[in-house]
Amino acid sequence: MEFIIAQSIFSKGLSDVSKAVSSRTLLPILSGIKIVAEEDGITLIGSNSDIIIERTISVTDEKVEIHKTGSMVVSAKYLTDLVKKLPEQIHVKADNNQIHIQAGTISTKLSGIDAEEYPSIPIIVGDSIHISAEELKDAVKTTGFAATKNETRPVLTGVNLTFAENSFTSVATDSQRLAFKRSDIQSSGEGSFVVPKSSIDELAKLIKHYSGMVEIQSAEGYIHFKTDEISLYSRLIAGHYPDTSALIPNEVKTTLVLCKETLIKGIDRACLFAGEWKNNNVVLSINEQKLSISSGSSEMGSIEELQEIKAIEGESDLKISVDGHFLLDSLKTINDAEIKVKFSGSMKPIVIESAREESTYLHLISPVRSY
Known part of the structure; x- marks a missing residue:
C-alpha cells in the first residue's frame, strides 16, 4: 500500500473514525484504524463492535494520489496524534506489517497489523430511507x-426513530421526562429502530457541517447511516419501545406563553439554590399575573423572581415543583424564541411546546416532591 495525501484531509478522516475506537476492547485489533487504499480512493475504518465509522476519501480530490493498493491496521491513538503534528503532504507506504510515513524532512515508522484479521463490516442490503441531515440533526438535538442512563431498562437508553410514509418521529424518555419530535419528509421507507x-x-457530530441527504438502512440488528463521504453502523437495542402517548395529559388547565431565554436564565438562577438531593x-x-420562579433550602438560602407572562389561557391558580435541571435540558434544545408551557395540575406532568400555531415537538416533565 502506498499513497500521498494532504495532511488536513488525512487528519480529519482519522479524527472522525477514531471516535469509534476504544482503548478498552477485548479484541486488540479494534484499538487500531483500518486503512484501505484502492484505485478510486482511501477508506478509513474505526470500530468498537457496537459502532463502526467508515470514511472514504476519493482520488477525485486533487490532494490524494494512490500509488499502490493494499491495506493495514495501525494504532488509532499513535497514528491520529502523529498525523495532527505533521506538515502538509504526507507520503504513506506500508509493507511487512509496518507503515512508513514521511512528511517533508520528517520520517516515521509505526507497527501495523494484517488487515485480514480486522472484523468485517455488516452487509446491509434492502430498502433505503432518505432524510435530510438537518432534519435528522434537529431530531437528535430535540429528543x-x-x-435514560440507567441500564435497568436498556430500551430506554436509546432513541426511538420511526419512519412512515412521508413522516419521521423521534422519541426518548427516562420515565420522568419525555421528548418527542415529528417531521414531514419525502420518503416512502418505513421502519422503527431503537438506536443507542x-x-x-x-x-450528529459527524454530520454537524453536512447539509445533504442521509441514507438509512437496517438489517440483522444493525442500522446504517450513510452520506457521500461517511458511514456509521450501529447496533440496535433489542426490545419493544413503550407507547409514550399515554403519558401526555389529556386535560390542560393552564397554558402560558413565555420568553424562552428569559425563562432559561431564571431557572438557571433558581437551580443554584436547589440541591441535587432535593431533586433540583x-x-x-x-403571582399577580406573573410567573414566579423560586427555590431554596435551609442550608443554602432561597431565591424568587417574577417574570412576564406573554399570554395566559385558563386558570391562574397554579403551583408545581419540577426538576430544574430537567427543565433546562429541555429549554436549551429549543430554537423558538417563545414557548408554550401547559399545566394540568400540581401532580401532573408539564408539557412544553412551540408557541407557533403548530408545534412539531413536545417535551414532558413529571413533577417532583415539594419539600
Missing part, C-alpha cells in the same frame, strides 16, 4: 437528552 444514544450523538426542586407558580 436525545431525555434518554451514544451512536446518535456520534452521528424549582417551584413555578402564578
